[in-house]
Amino acid sequence: MITKIFVLAIYVAILFLIGILASRRVKSMSDYYLGGKKMGFWAVAFSARATGESGWLLIGLTGMGAIAGYSGYWVVAGELLGVFLSWQFMARKFKRKSDEYKAITIPDYLQSHFKSSTNSLRIISASVLVVFVVIYVASQMDVTGIAFESMLGIDYRIGVLVGFSIVLIYIFIGGFVAAVWSDMFQGILMFFGLVLLPIVVWFSMDHGAGITEGLNAIDPTLTQIMGRSDDGWMNLFTILGFSMIGLGFLGSPQVYVRFMSIKSEHEIVKGKWVALLFTLLTDAAAVTIGILARIYFTSEGQDPEAVLGTGGEDVLSMITNEFLPTILVAIFIAIVLSAIMSTIDSLLILASSAITRDFYQKIFRPDLKDEDLTKLSRIVTVIMAMVALGIAVLLYNLYPDRQIFWIMIFGWSGIAATFCPVIILSLFWKGYTEKGAIASMITGFASVILFKFVVSNLESVGAYFVELDVLAPSFALAMIVGYIVSKAFPNKKIKEMV
Numbered sequence: 001m002i003t004k005i006f007v008l009a010i011y012v013a014i015l016f017l018i019g020i021l022a023s024r025r026v027k028s029m030s031d032y033y034l035g036g037k038k039m040g041f042w043a044v045a046f047s048a049r050a051t052g053e054s055g056w057l058l059i060g061l062t063g064m065g066a067i068a069g070y071s072g073y074w075v076v077a078g079e080l081l082g083v084f085l086s087w088q089f090m091a092r093k094f095k096r097k098s099d100e101y102k103a104i105t106i107p108d109y110l111q112s113h114f115k116s117s118t119n120s121l122r123i124i125s126a127s128v129l130v131v132f133v134v135i136y137v138a139s140q141m142d143v144t145g146i147a148f149e150s151m152l153g154i155d156y157r158i159g160v161l162v163g164f165s166i167v168l169i170y171i172f173i174g175g176f177v178a179a180v181w182s183d184m185f186q187g188i189l190m191f192f193g194l195v196l197l198p199i200v201v202w203f204s205m206d207h208g209a210g211i212t213e214g215l216n217a218i219d220p221t222l223t224q225i226m227g228r229s230d231d232g233w234m235n236l237f238t239i240l241g242f243s244m245i246g247l248g249f250l251g252s253p254q255v256y257v258r259f260m261s262i263k264s265e266h267e268i269v270k271g272k273w274v275a276l277l278f279t280l281l282t283d284a285a286a287v288t289i290g291i292l293a294r295i296y297f298t299s300e301g302q303d304p305e306a307v308l309g310t311g312g313e314d315v316l317s318m319i320t321n322e323f324l325p326t327i328l329v330a331i332f333i334a335i336v337l338s339a340i341m342s343t344i345d346s347l348l349i350l351a352s353s354a355i356t357r358d359f360y361q362k363i364f365r366p367d368l369k370d371e372d373l374t375k376l377s378r379i380v381t382v383i384m385a386m387v388a389l390g391i392a393v394l395l396y397n398l399y400p401d402r403q404i405f406w407i408m409i410f411g412w413s414g415i416a417a418t419f420c421p422v423i424i425l426s427l428f429w430k431g432y433t434e435k436g437a438i439a440s441m442i443t444g445f446a447s448v449i450l451f452k453f454v455v456s457n458l459e460s461v462g463a464y465f466v467e468l469d470v471l472a473p474s475f476a477l478a479m480i481v482g483y484i485v486s487k488a489f490p491n492k493k494i495k496e497m498v
Helices: 002-023 029-037 041-053 055-100 106-113 120-152 156-204 211-218 232-249 253-261 265-297 304-308 315-323 326-364 370-398 404-428 434-453 462-468 471-488 492-497
Strands: none
Touching: 002 120, 002 156, 002 326, 041 055, 041 156, 041 253, 041 265, 041 326, 055 106, 055 120, 055 156, 055 232, 055 253, 055 265, 055 304, 055 315, 055 326, 055 404, 106 120, 106 253, 106 326, 106 404, 120 156, 120 315, 120 326, 120 370, 120 404, 120 434, 156 265, 156 315, 156 326, 156 370, 211 265, 232 404, 232 462, 232 471, 253 326, 253 404, 265 304, 265 315, 315 326, 326 370, 404 434, 404 471, 434 471, 462 471
């Protein structure tokens, strides 16, 4: 225990040092929210991936690999495709336009792109950001408590408070620069930890049978890459649900503010390969860790969740404690915290910018100076974090059997379904209008709630939509409604040209 706490203390000290160094670069609002748009490709690529992956990569995806078997690799395929499309076709166009508009937040970009004369678009986008960011941050804090409890034996509530305090301090000091620099440090830890762990475990296990043989001995359906059900439609919906998680990389604000912050389009070209390699190796490693844990810890006919925790959330803790010496277990605790905090810091800054700049300054106090807004941003960041903390503790008390993977995906899906269709259409279709964008955002937001709490409970089709989850159908509806409304209510210039 002393070794683990010592290593954790070193990790925290490094984060605080990053915050202090970053604070020296915060001289304006642009610095606090975007690092002055001077970030390099290594920092942005690692930060974007660490932020996009979050605690679900280590706790959620490893558990999913253990429960789903080979079909869990569809998550890897979907994420890899999403990252490729985002960096290859969208990032440079978005960077060019956001620089042209001098935007420092996503609502800034949308307001300028549609030349909006009202604040409707800014209010809706900022409101949705705040709602789903708080949910997503709460799920990350929830994972922090689980990590402390399962890997350190420290009470869940204490773990949540410690994680909350750490991330809040270095964000409060250094803003976006601290978030990106710490994300890079944390992303490197995540990368090497995840890639090396399955190799160590594999060579430490008894090789009497291969992975496929080991899974078949437990449950032959675990090796069915096309799904584990006898129902073909159920398998299709499951595959789509896993692979469509990658849609969230096509415009999610917490990822796209990284493209705003990079110093040039040329850096994006180089950063693409870093992001793709990170995604492929870390995601594949996470699923593989889960599969190896399923072989090692469970046997035929045994309920995996009874052994590995709800949704397999105990997989990482069990496998590190079984195969690694204490010093490396301590480092893995830091890696888990890295995955969680790299997302929390980015989301809190994103939500803070939505409230302070997009609500307060742009709508109520356009005369407010940058230095005053930066101070207010820090206060708002603390308040948002406290609200998320309260929700996390509430989830823990009310839903002890909650599945971490899908709670995180709900928050991720809410942000993605609301913003990704709007970003995509704004970049690639000149006929997209402000009314169409508003319709897309409202549809995406409402559809996530509709599919999660209504459609998934329908007797006839509910089970299929549980497997599909909320992102893909919500995303599709938001695109379709945005197109229809833009066609029905075109801009005057476009109408005249037609």
